Amino acid sequence: MQWLDGFIQGILLGGLYAQYALGMALMFGVMRIVNISHGDLMILLALIGVSLSVSFGLGPFVLLLVLVPIAAAIGYVLQRGILNRVVSQDPLPSIIATFGLSIALQNAMQQIWSADTRSIPGGGIEQASWQIGTIFIGVLPVIVLIVATALTGGIDALLRFTKFGRALRASAADVEAAALTGVNPQAVYAWATALAVGILGFAAVFQGLRSTVAPSDGPAQLIYAFEAVIIGGMGSIWGAFLGSMVLGVSQAIGFRINPGFGILAGHLVFLAVLAFRPQGIFGRS
Amino acid sequence: MSAALLSTHGLKAFYGDFQALFGIDFEVAPGEVVALIGANGAGKSTFLKSVMGVIRVAPEMVLLDGQPTGGAASHHMVAKGVGIVPEGRRLFTGMSVEDNLRVAIDHSAGGNDTWSLGRVYELFPILEEKRRDLVQSLSGGQQQMVSIGRALLNQPRVLLCDEISLGLAPKVINEIYAAIPSISAAGTAIVLVEQDVGLAKKASDRLYCMLEGKVTLTGKSADISREDISAAYFGAGHAVA
């Protein structure tokens, strides 16, 4: 029973990881932009969410309505202001620029919010759960998983079937050729990053509700997102979702083997995928 | 002169400190087919890239409908009615044939709906058969057809073609060149960049020959002799081929 429980909790945890990983799948998987500040942006949004909910007494749902547009705006400005200037075939400039941004964000968050861990008050939803036999299933983690699934399906359909999705895939394949076909790649990339960071707005609220956030937490979230994208296969949106599930289940099962082993188990599965199927589960070799 | 749809005036282009074009004067009228020939490295692709805004040039060096457009971004040039089949085809890998074409439909120039998916498939029937296939699985000739179809679906008034015969078998080249008359019959002006002089001469109304970043010869294709072209193509010091 504890293995079934581990599996279920792992899938639910994977729902949260999928929300970190979706934006990464767009930026790293599709656009090939390495955004080292991905996790820090999520933490920044969560801390803004903490302050908003404490100052104005916003409930989780209203907080989502406020925070997601803020997140999207941050993404748009990030791409227009910084990333569009450094995007090229060479990933190094974007790594350096966002690494600098990551450090700056962490320092700024320490200054504003101090190093304390905080969480977003959920008005009881964070404790609610259903009991099935001996297994407890949290209401909030189920909501997180449902939202993650809906976001994944939405982004996947957007990429496949819309003008914006085709323009983004075309720009990612060949920026110059896309521009010569009438696409404005800089504008398309700005909206795509707005979307990617906008999704982090969801992740931030749910992370803040489910557990705690502190200014130095970003890099760990960054690693989970990277790992999920690579396990699933670069460029595949549902792959990133599946990769998040693999990561969540590995951690939850590992945790039941030995509480200290949980996080490590996730990293080991990631390394195993790199060694035996480097293109990822859904990736083409 | 006033009839020119697209023209360049003293066009100069640079790659850093290296000057690739030294004052190109060029024009093409609606419905006209103009060839631009020259050896490898003469500056033909650089000329097209300068027109399309890939290489930034001064505004008055490129005129479209008599209005200065030099240095405008590529997507603006497409929106104004200049389409290009770039050197090396430059398809969107990882996307299907039809999705490649749809990108162009999504961003077609306004005020013109000469081309549709159906008409492109009529022009190149094999593409309809392969429309769900990823473009990288197509043969070179089929990829070239996708690249041409994509440019047409931008609904250009001027179509720039950069070496569409390169690397293709003679039979496939004939198939692709057979499409030229039906494209210009729709009123579209065509600029054919070619290294194959015979092909270019036959398909065009007028031609320009380039050598080392300068136009060395221009005139009606039917009136220019092979000897004149050889001298202009290889430089005066060369023996007539």
Ligand SMILES: Nc1ncnc2c1ncn2[C@@H]1O[C@H](COP(=O)(O)OP(=O)(O)O)[C@@H](O)[C@H]1O
């Ligand atoms: N990206 C580039 N950077 C520097 N020099 C270039 C670049 N592209 C082309 N050139 C140079 O510009 C000149 C013209 O090249 P190009 O326009 O490609 O010639 P063509 O298309 O006629 O073969 C050549 O000397 C070539 O080496």
Ligand SMILES: [Mg+2]
């Ligand atoms: Mg060339």
